[in-house]
Amino acid sequence: MEYSEKVMEHFTNPHNVGKLDDADGVGEVGNAKCGDIMKMYLKIENDIITDVKFNTYGCASAIATSSIATDMIKGQPLSEALKLTNKAVVEALDGLPAVKIHCSVLAEQAIKAAVKDYYEKNGIEYNADEFKFDEDHHH
């Protein structure tokens, strides 16, 4: 098994690590039993993600995917952020080892969970089908 340089770069110096005390949406996915938890904090103004931070407990690929996914949605409209797929995240990292692909799903799900939280807090209607995933069993 080998990680790409890009993965190691994001793992060694992850971007957007931390919390946002005044976050408009917070999403957490994964669980301790599986060995990875990702928590995403979004600051949203006029449907644009103006700031994003994450906290992740997990392996190098979980941390690297958190880092690059937050980069990819920062400054983006919510509609674009919701389109982010784990495939795009993996491609942006120049690939992940086969056994690690499941870790990349977490980032996509954490973003969706945070946006869903924002919609619910603000009474915004949303299409539930867009947010269908099992929060406890991402594997």
Added chain:
Amino acid sequence: MKVYADNAATTKISKKALDAMMPCFEITYGNPSSLHSVGQDAFHAVRDARNTIAECINADADDVYFSSGGSESDNWAIKGAAYLMAKKGKKHIISSKFEHHAVLHTLNVLEKEGFEITLLDVYENGLVKVEDVKNAIKDDTALVTIMYANNEIGTVQPIREIGAVCREKSVLFHTDAVQAVGHVPVDVKADNIDMMSFSGHKFHGPKGVGGLYCKKGIRLPNLIEGGAQEKNRRAGTENVPAIVGMAAALKDACNNMEENTKKLIAMREQLIEGILKIDLSRINGDREHRLPGNVSACFEGVEGESLLLYLDLMGISASSGSACTSGSLDPSHVLLSIGLPHEVAHGSLRLSLCEDNTPEEMEYILEKLPPIIDRLRDMSPLWEKIQKERTK
């Protein structure tokens, strides 16, 4: 600073082993089966190596067979003994929950073939209870196979006592001694061992070579059919350089074992003491009955793979039993077998030392480790939860 602390995975080849091997490539390169003098020189080199290894484990040289390593020896001994005893209607095998996969996966195959497998508990301290072995033996028990020392948590099993129980009940006893040979005194006669697997690269010998001790009278089925090598039981031209290197390495390890053990235990305890100062850390496995160079720890709220990769960036080579290093979703079966919850087992770190390590290197590890754990905990939602629980 560069610190190699993953000696349970593999070791650097020793100068003595390398020096012993080199002439086998250039001078005694003959085939040991050839009758001319070049071949005979190689034959003598293999014979001498067998004698040396036999002496180191107190075996008769006739009972030492060379193989490609620990996994092959485990497969050979376990499958061989199973098929041998099945002919007598004995199809029950006793082992433990935290054996190496070379043993457990072999047992899985045998189970599918109709053998009955009992895996004994290893309790919180990572030790098999002799009583449990005794109680598990039935009339149709073919074999007991218990590892000498565990590869992850380093616990050394009561092999002599288990062997005695097997002798008393006339049951074959195999031990996977890959982590023990060259590290703790091993005496196949005093330890009541019938079959024992070992591997060259775990004690500063070359990779791809190992051996099986198989006591006279146990007619294991042949592993590889072909030429007459290894008394017809494992055909194929001997890997002369590797065999010679392994023997030189083992001799060196046994000659210096007492001195090395003292040094290793001092460094091990230095590490353990430092590690236990870290908040919510624990040492896995019995503190007394453990390999001199093994430190196995868990840090709550931290994932093992990230930990070991950050250590690597500091020049420290270690290993982890986290799920993410194994390619599966579950953390190591060894850590689960001693009752650790998944989330704790994910945060494991194994540091395995050899005599080339120094107390200064241990200091370096203890200097670099805590800030890495802090950094990972700072970004860990799990750690946040743990902290919230504690302040409740």
